[in-house]
């Protein structure tokens with residue numbers, strides 16, 4: 001079959017690729033098609049054609065895969081949030097494991113690494129403790145909304161339609177956040193709709209309302225509401241906060257982050273506290289953590305405990321070791337390991353996260369952890385002694401190559417690498433290969449219904 005740009009063809013989807021897309025291979029030539037699962041027969045239009053692969057846009061299903069199950073969420077076919085709801089959870093886990101194995105082999109040329117079965121998430125809905133909804137002056141209508149003339153198109157609060165940067169689906173119910181979040185979101189939406197102030201226009205960079213960020217504490221069943229606006233308008237956001245407090249009795253924190261940055265960041269240049277405290281308190285195991293609006297905290301609280309158990313098992317500490325935790329966020333890994341090691345140092349670039357980490361250590365009576373604020377690239381060269389164990393949990397982009405060189409130079413006996421991106425995991429493990437052998441990789445699912453997978457790799461110095 002010849003695959004030509006703008007051509008239309010019929011394909012059988014045979015696999016799921018990392019990134020979540022279905023994969024067809026007519027005459028061995030890979031064609032990726034979004035929103036498809038193995039077993040689907042589809043008619044597609046080829047929208048991108050490269051030398052070794054192509055991308056097709058779904059026109060219609062000729063027949064649907066027997067693998068499919070009904071999605072719980074009405075936005076599942078359109079929203080960029082969780083694209084795999086139509087796939088049974090066990091099958092999702094099989095594909096996630098396969099993606100880790102394939103990334104290690106194809107990107108990192110690591111073909112003999114034992115990859116364990118994925119540890120499943122205890123809950124597969126209502127598991128996300130943080131959701132960030134964009135406010136947009138351009139609402140994208142799902143098919144069932146198209147016929148409704150009463151819907152105003154100049155306000156959408158929700159998640160982006162994949163492939164567009166300025167249009168959002170107005171998400172009135174999100175199944176992966178705890179149920180009450182939907183009521184809080186509906187309240188904020190109604191306030192914004194009648195506020196007389198426009199939502200942000202992502203193309204023109206005008207408008208007021210930018211994001212509604214919700215954080216939930218599983219331990220306390222409390223919420224943080226972070227209203228992100230382009231400008232400062234204290235009377236309006238104060239009225240919003242008061243109306244929220246009147247309606248919900250478990251709001252621990254309401255803050256207003258203000259940013260006129262054109263890029264899609266929700267971190268404010270200024271933060272105003274409107275109600276309660278600047279932080280929300282969560283518990284992991286026996287430790288409590290205070291998390292502020294702009295600090296990183298693992299988004300699936302229960303699965304995070306499972307992840308940290310794996311990290312602790314791989315660290316295999318006796319109580320006498322020194323540990324260095326790179327990319328330490330709010331200090332959760334150092335504190336989790338605190339009673340198993342002699343001394344732990346965390347390095348983190350976000351100052352508020354480091355401040356949270358210090359407070360969290362003190363709050364938990366942990367006195368053997370210290371936290372250094374700064375870019376790891378600058379801080380690592382100042383380190384004088386080689387730690388016995390290094391834990392590395394970088395963001396999706398993985399480690400900077402200078403940091404890889406610094407880690408190799410330090411030469412700790414054990415390195416435990418935590419990754420939310422199999423591609424950068426594989427790339428970084430390959431770069432570390434001259435100094436470290438990969439003993440085992442344990443994937444842990446923290447993001448049901450998405451293609452995302454967290455992995456923990458145990459590395460030993462050669």
Ligand SMILES: C[S@@+](CC[C@H](N)C(=O)[O-])C[C@H]1O[C@@H](n2cnc3c(N)ncnc32)[C@H](O)[C@@H]1O
Nearest residue numbers: 296298327328329348349350375376393394395
């Ligand atoms: C995946 S999170 C891990 C956080 C923490 N280990 C946890 O489990 O909650 C990555 C963290 O790396 C931080 N970070 C990103 N780039 C950094 C850099 N160049 N130097 C130091 N920290 C960085 C981010 O702010 C974020 O807190």
